[in-house]
Amino acid sequence: MPLMQGNLNPRTASPDLSLAQHSNKLELTARGYMLWRAQSLGLLSGTAFSLEREARLFRSLCSPQPGQDWLDAGTSAGFYAGVLAAAGCRVLAADLSAPMLREGQRRETSGNIDWALLNLENSGLPDASFDGVTVGATLNETHGPDRFLSELARVLRPGGQLWLMYLPRTGGPLQSLLSRPALGGLNFPDPAWVGRQLPGMSLTDGLGIGAVRFGRYVKDQDLTPSQDAAV
Numbered sequence: 001m002p003l004m005q006g007n008l009n010p011r012t013a014s015p016d017l018s019l020a021q022h023s024n025k026l027e028l029t030a031r032g033y034m035l036w037r038a039q040s041l042g043l044l045s046g047t048a049f050s051l052e053r054e055a056r057l058f059r060s061l062c063s064p065q066p067g068q069d070w071l072d073a074g075t076s077a078g079f080y081a082g083v084l085a086a087a088g089c090r091v092l093a094a095d096l097s098a099p100m101l102r103e104g105q106r107r108e109t110s111g112n113i114d115w116a117l118l119n120l121e122n123s124g125l126p127d128a129s130f131d132g133v134t135v136g137a138t139l140n141e142t143h144g145p146d147r148f149l150s151e152l153a154r155v156l157r158p159g160g161q162l163w164l165m166y167l168p169r170t171g172g173p174l175q176s177l178l179s180r181p182a183l184g185g186l187n188f189p190d191p192a193w194v195g196r197q198l199p200g201m202s203l204t205d206g207l208g209i210g211a212v213r214f215g216r217y218v219k220d221q222d223l224t225p226s227q228d229a230a231v
Helices: 019-025 027-045 051-062 079-085 098-107 145-155 171-180 193-198
Strands: 069-074 090-095 111-117 129-137 156-166 201-207 212-219
Touching: 019 027, 019 090, 019 212, 027 051, 027 212, 051 069, 051 079, 051 156, 069 145, 079 090, 079 111, 079 129, 090 098, 098 111, 129 145, 145 156
Parallel strands: 069 090, 069 129, 090 111, 129 156
Antiparallel strands: 156 212, 201 212
16 A cells, blocks of 8 residues: 655654664665564574564464454554454554655555554544554653653553553663764663553553563553563
8 A cells, every 4th residue: 555644744743763763764774674684583682583483473463353443653664464454453553754654564564554654743633543552662762751651642542452561771871872973863661661651551461581571561550460471
C-alpha cells in the first residue's frame, strides 16, 4: 500500500529530532536495520536472544487476537508489524522515517498492514482507536519520551495493552555519552519513571534480560498483579 501521510508538521509536532532519529531517515540505515536488529538483543543481553525468541515472548504475554487493531509505534522495518499481521491483527505500522517504512513494506507484504508516516509524539490519531500498541526500542530514540508515552496511552482503548522493549537507565558512562545530542541524543528511562508517565495503566508483566527491559501495561480496569516474568 502507498504510505499514509500523517502529522509531520513542525508547528504541531516536536520541532526537534534526536540524532538517532535523523540517522533512521537515511536509506543506508534502513537497509541495514534488520541485520542489526537480528543481532542487537543478543549483544545487549549477553545471551542468545533471537528475533524468534522475542516474538514468542511477545505472543505469550500479549496474546494478540485475529481482528484486533494494533499500532506498531516506531515500526522501523516492520518486525512487530509482521508478528501481529501473522496473528491476524489489523496493524498500523507508523514511523517518521520514509526509508524505514519502504524497507518495512518490502519485507512485510501482508494485506493486514497499513504503513503511515507519523511523528508519534503528536500523531493526530483518534482517541481510543487501538486494542494494543507495540514499541521496539523507539522509546530510547524519541526526542520527547514523556510525550511519546502519553500519546500511546491516549490512543489505547480501555483494557488495551502496551508492549515496550527498551534499554533502561543504568547510570553507566556509555549511556551518558550516548545521551549527548552530538552522540545520538538517546534517552535511557528508569522503569519507575516509565510507569509514572502512564497514569491509569498497570504493569502486568516485567522482564529484564541483560541491558534490555520488556514491559506489558494494561489500560484502566483490566489489571492483573505486577510480576516479573521468566523466559
